[in-house]
Amino acid sequence: MKRLFRCPPALLPTSLLLAALLLSPVPAALAAPESEPSTVEERRIQTSIRQELARLRQKEEMLADKEMELKTLRLEVDKKLEELKNTRIEINALLERKNDIESEKTRALSKMYEKMEPATAAALLTSLDKNLAIAILDGMKAKTAGQILNNMDQATAAKLSTSFSRLDAE
Secondary structure (H helix, E strand, O other), X not given: OOOOOOOOHHHHHHHHHHHHHHHOOOOHHHHOOOOOOOOHHHHHHXXXXXXXXXHHHHHHHHHHHHHHHHHHHHHHHHHHHHHHHHHHHHHHHHHHHHHHHHHHHXXXXXXXXXXXXXXXXXXXXXXXXXXXXXXXXXXXXXXXHHHHHHOOOHHHHHHHHHHHHHOOOO
């Protein structure tokens, strides 16, 4: 076989590697480093591109930080909403319980006033809060409530009757 190259045997592997590199296809970006711009305009454009890329990277980092912050805030808001929901449920349960207790006590008062003499009950109901007086009258038998209203002065009896008929809760 005829030799094309004259190469000492010690340099043969290096020569083969160099030949392989020279003969293999290499992307243009790797083959030649970026050449220096030849004109002022090209340099200005390249500088502008580098600055814009740096600005975009910085914006991307800021956006990533903001996204993380928003995710954290969203989790906190969701947690607070859940706490508020649970608190509202507890408050509603307590209000319902309070209303039940008040209704029970009002029924008990109605029975007490029902057993009183109509004149005494009328005098006491006149001095009570209008809403409480209406609730007490509401819990009585109609005949007894009528006797008590009959023993009140006309103006007070009229106010209570009107409020009772409208179910005022003022």
